[in-house]
Amino acid sequence: MSMVRLTIDGSEVEVPEGTTILQAAEKAGIRIPTLCYHKRLPPIESCNMCIVEIEGEEEPVNSCAAPVSEGLVVTTNSKALHEQRTANLKKILKHHPLDCPVCDKAGECELQDIVYEFGIEDVPYEPRKVKRDDSYSTTLIRYWADRCILCGRCVAACSDLKQIGALEIQGEDEHARIVVDPDKCKSCGECLMVCPTGALTENLSKYKGRPWLVKRVWTTCSYCGCGCQFQLNVLDNRVIGITTDVDTGVNRGSVCDKGRFGYEYIGDESRLKKPLIKENGAFREASWEEALDTVAEKFKAIRDEHGPDAIAGLTSAKCTNEENFLFQKFIRAVIGTNNVDHCARL
Ligand code: SF4
Ligand code: SF4
Ligand code: SF4
Ligand code: FES
Structure with missing residues (x-):
């Protein structure tokens, strides 16, 4: 693998050919703001927040998509870049409602974080004329069209990660929105995982607990032998959702519909809490000691006799x-x- 040397904000960096400027900067410990970029997806280039200057080039380039080349001199943090990123962010926010108090994503929302980082106070907010009862083709997911920044991550995740292709962006300007094909959608929730805003929320956990109130407990999914890793979000000793992490486990943040949404049984009141032994046609509760002794005796009796x-x-x-x-x-x-x-x- 041939290596390429370049300079980013005065630091020399050496990375393999084919690396993007964004990845090279990350390697050098330099953070470039991003919004549509997701490390498991190909570059989408819809937000223009990751722009950087390249010596000798007139216009900034999107660092999430631009590959490195030998001798490149890159600046990531000039005043001009900051002003342009701020303008880009304000454009993204043009139709976004100031919904954080009632948005399930608040506290773990990439858009909220970046708006805070840029200290944006004067959003030219114009309410978008969309119905608020928008739902997905699945009852498990809700789409809030007015919170959607049309970053395209969900579309890429559905086609690239899941190979399903149930989503597309339809319409122009303020009428543009994500449309789901109900015949293709598998309710897997991969689109939920990558959405950087509260435009896609999970109906089961709606209004059940703020992200900063839940205790997160790493676990292995119990539905199959793949061993997917995720965190159970626990509030008042009840599981109210799950969180995945792109850097953890064989699943790298992905889970199937059962893993993502099938957690309500954990706190279901009708679950058995004690072993039952059947006597005279009816079950009675027993201790574990008694139940295990009974099973052992029965096994032994069958083995000895047959x-x-x-x-x-x-x-x-x-x-x-x-x-x-x-x-x-x-x-x-x-x-x-x-x-x-x-x-x-x-
Ligand atoms: S999507 Fe993010 S920024 Fe928008 S209302 Fe929800 S928490 Fe706030
Ligand atoms: S739930 Fe899964 S299949 Fe349905 S749109 Fe989202 S990513 Fe695609
Ligand atoms: S639903 Fe989320 S991931 Fe999809 S385009 Fe809108 S903001 Fe982006
Ligand atoms: S993060 Fe590069 S264009 Fe959006």
Whole structure:
């Protein structure tokens, strides 16, 4: 891999050919403001917040898309750049309502953070004439057209990360909006993950807790053996949503519809809290000690009377590898049979 040397804000940086200026700056510890850029998506270039000056060039370029080249001299933080970024941000905000007090994204909103960073106080706000009951094709996600800055991340995520292509931007100027094809959408929530604003919100967690109030607990998704990593957002001992991180786990922030939205069962009142033993056709609650002793006795009785092959174990692809390993060990080494299988065959 050939390396390229360039200068960014007076520091010399060496990076592999094909690196963008934005990535090279990050490597040098220099932060360039961005809004439409997402590290898992190809450059979209809709916000122009990441502009930088290149010595010898008349116009600034978008650093998220511009590749490095040998000897480039880049400036990321001039007064002119700041003024142009501020103007670009104000343009993005032109139709954005000052909704933060009732927006589920407030506190973890990239737009809110960048508006704060640039200290924008005088937004030329013109309310956009859109209905507020906009929903997606899925009941799990809500689209707030007036909060949408048309960055295009959701469209790119649906087509590039999920290979589904259910979204597109339709219309011009203030009528432009994201439109979802209900026949294609799989309710996976990948668009939610990448949206930098509160334009896409999750209906299950709506108004349940502010991001700064929840306790975040890392966990491994229990729905299948992929081992996706995410945080459970816990408030008052109840799970009210999940948060993913592009830098963590094999899933790099992506999860399927079950992982993203299937958490309400955790606090469901009808869940079993104690083992049940069936006697005379009816269940009664039992302690774990009694339940496990009963199961062990029954297994032993069957094995003694009919041999170990009279018993079979069926485990689940929804268990972890470690649990499945232990299960087959139990069936083979303790019961003494190779009759062990798993539900993925179904
Ligand atoms: S999307 Fe962000 S900036 Fe806009 S109202 Fe919601 S929190 Fe505020
Ligand atoms: S929920 Fe998934 S499939 Fe549906 S639009 Fe969003 S990314 Fe595409
Ligand atoms: S819904 Fe979100 S990700 Fe999609 S274009 Fe609007 S602001 Fe960007
Ligand atoms: S972050 Fe580069 S154009 Fe938006």
